[in-house]
Amino acid sequence: KQEVTQIPAALSVPEGENLVLNCSFTDSAIYNLQWFRQDPGKGLTSLLLIQSSQREQTSGRLNASLDKSSGRSTLYIAASQPGDSATYLCAVKQSGTYKYIFGTGTRLKVLA
Amino acid sequence: DGGITQSPKYLFRKEGQNVTLSCEQNLNHDAMYWYRQDPGQGLRLIYYSQIVNDFQKGDIAEGYSVSREKKESFPLTVTSAQKNPTAFYLCASSNPRGGETSTDTQYFGPGTRLTVL
Numbered sequence: 203k204q205e206v207t208q209i210p211a212a213l214s215v216p217e218g219e220n221l222v223l224n225c226s227f228t229d230s231a232i233y234n235l236q237w238f239r240q241d242p243g244k245g246l247t248s249l250l251l252i253q254s255s256q257r258e259q260t261s262g263r264l265n266a267s268l269d270k271s272s273g274r275s276t277l278y279i280a281a282s283q284p285g286d287s288a289t290y291l292c293a294v295k296q297s298g299t300y301k302y303i304f305g306t307g308t309r310l311k312v313l314a
Numbered sequence: 315d316g317g318i319t320q321s322p323k324y325l326f327r328k329e330g331q332n333v334t335l336s337c338e339q340n341l342n343h344d345a346m347y348w349y350r351q352d353p354g355q356g357l358r359l360i361y362y363s364q365i366v367n368d369f370q371k372g373d374i375a376e377g378y379s380v381s382r383e384k385k386e387s388f389p390l391t392v393t394s395a396q397k398n399p400t401a402f403y404l405c406a407s408s409n410p411r412g413g414e415t416s417t418d419t420q421y422f423g424p425g426t427r428l429t430v431l
Contacts, residue, residue: 206356234418245320245404245422246357291356295418300345300364300410301372302420304356 204229206294208305215282216313223277223308225292230270233295237266237277240289240307249290250277254297282312317341318423320405325428327392327399335390335426337405346388347406347420350374357404363388364410392428400430 205228215221225235234253238246250259250266252275258267265278275292291307318339327333339346345364349357359372363382377396382388388407392399405423 236420238422243402243425243427245318245424246406246420248419248421251419293357293420300362300370301359302347304349304358306354306356 204232204294204296204303206292206303206305208290208292208308210308211306212309212311214311214313217282217284219282219312220278220280221282221310223279223290223310225275225277225305227273227275227294227303229296230273231297232270233297233299235266235268235275235292235294236302237264237275238291238293240291242289246291279310282310284312284314286310286312318405318407318421320403320423320426322426323424325426327428327430329430330394332391332393333428335392335403335405335428337388337390337423339386339388339405339407339421339423341407341409341421342385343407343409343421344385345408345410346382347408348372348378348380348388348390349404349406351402351404351425360390399428402427 207226236251237249252268263280268275289307289309293302293304321336347362348360361380363369379391403426406420408420410418
């Protein structure tokens with residue numbers, strides 16, 4: 203059974219710092235992996251999606267990498283800003299299914 | 315604007331009452347999903363639908379029911395059989411059969427917060 207873990211559960215950093223969020227999964231038979239941002243009381247906003255055949259995706263200050271063989275993905279945020287404060291979740295889609303399995307998220311606080 | 319709408323934003327249910335949460339999308343997506351989110355936990359899948367008139371149970375379907383009579387609509391009913399329904403409910407859609415340009419990205423609505431009185 204696929205399990206998705208995100209460590210740390212919470213993180214506080216000063217503004218301007220580069221940071222890395224981690225996501226690990228137990229079953230490497232995935233179709234894709236998606237990173238989301240969630241603000242308090244809101245829905246999820248898609249940040250980046252990496253197909254199983256890809257190694258990384260970039261959007262602005264965000265870079266997500268995928269290492270299927272080791273069951274890991276990282277989300278790199280460059281030059282963090284207070285507006286980046288939110289909960290970040292990763293989700294994997296199992297090969298051959300329509301199901302997504304979500305991690306519990308990392309709550310990020312960027313201090314001004 | 316294309317997107318997913320959920321209504322109402324807040325919903326209060328009395329003991330023994332059935333309530334229905336609305337989810338509508340105008341993205342022309344085939345697949346739609348309902349998730350439940352509890353504090354400190356990840357999203358858990360309640361039901362999903364790959365196509366009109368077809369849906370499958372997710373991991374926590376007991377006490378919930380859905381219908382998919384139209385492509386753009388996927389309402390969720392929380393029945394009185396659901397013993398602990400207080401949670402944040404999220405609807406999502408994706409387009410897994412979108413051809414070469416499909417990325418299968420999941421798009422989410424703004425959520426409905428359900429509270430049992």
